[in-house]
Amino acid sequence: MSIQAPIPVVVNGATGKMGREAIKAIAQANDMTLVGAIARNPSVQGQDIGEIVGCGALEVPVIADLQATLAMAAQEKQAAVMVDFTHPDAVYENVRSAIAYGVRPVVGTTGLSSDQLQDLEEFADKASLGCLIIPNFSIGVVLMQQAAMQASQYFDHVEIIELHHNQKADAPSGTAIQTAQLLGEFGKPYNPPTVAETEKLPGARGSVTEDGIRIHSVRLPGLLAHQEVIFGAPGQIYTLRHDTSDRAAYMPGVLLAIRKVLQLKTLIYGLEKIL
Structure with missing residues (x-):
């Protein structure tokens, strides 16, 4: 051979x-x-x-x-x-x-x-x-996204927070965008409004996708790459988080x-x- x-x-x-x-x-x-x-x-x-x-x-x-x-x-x-x-x-x-x-x-x-x-x-x-x-090469991120897709079948309210080092040039991160896209594949609207919101500072509520998913970007020295997907429902919060400590x-x-x-x-x- x-x-x-x-x-x-x-x-x-x-x-x-x-x-x-x-x-x-x-x-x-x-x-x-x-x-x-x-x-x-x-x-x-x-x-x-x-x-x-x-x-x-x-x-x-x-x-x-x-x-x-x-x-x-x-x-x-x-x-x-x-x-x-x-x-x-x-x-x-x-x-x-x-x-x-x-x-x-x-x-x-x-x-x-x-x-x-x-x-x-x-x-x-x-x-x-x-x-x-490949927005993110981490196997752990894929598992987090799969868990988020499963959770989205039971939760209508979700927001994404991504945190990266302050030398990252783009925001939101490709991982956060991809996560929102995966959740959007279910064809359901997220975060139905309950009040008329007013942002006293533009961007305070983060960016928002067509499906209503809000993404918040944090940039600070000392961070590497981190993401939270937070689901909410009356009486409970379900949080998925992935942290990278080494490339x-x-x-x-x-x-x-x-x-x-x-x-x-x-x-x-x-x-x-x-x-």
Whole structure:
């Protein structure tokens, strides 16, 4: 039986907090090989990414040219994957570029609009290329969302609070938006009004979805990634909460997505779809 070649992986946003963890996890995975590390920071250009993240030399220098790296990865014998942990302003073009080169995107960057997601889905379909957009790689978050979906059958009142570090660029978080979307799939309205509310300060009641679900975003140093889904009914409160204390919690999901995306021919949104 022939031994399959390791999966070539490019990490875009390699020196960011999530990118660093991804580099370490990929370097330790027997069925993967790191072939590219992209970062814009001029102070790290040309340095070995393994030395930067503290896992030993990997003989992969940091470069800023995504297009050149994708072109190189596309020449690998085995189908290549791009893991993207960059910025909401750049992720759409990054994903389009990867698909154009035939490199399968696994995206943890949030902030894509509905129109952008639809466009990327159509682009991936035309290319018959797998693409995974994952708002949250934590297995615990998927379990929280599943529990919330079950609870929503019995509660009509629910609000979501998401708390993140103050370097997060987008709000609400992709996880909170996805959670609200999952609850909205039941086709029921939430939080029927009982009084005429007045916000003395705009935004005091958070954002609100078409289904009436309110989402509140907190940004503070000292936080990492946290979410509460709070259900209320007369005489009771039911709270679901997930806390992340280390970004290593996301890496099993990242590695799973890298392996699964090779089997896909279209864009899939959400970790729960590949578990």
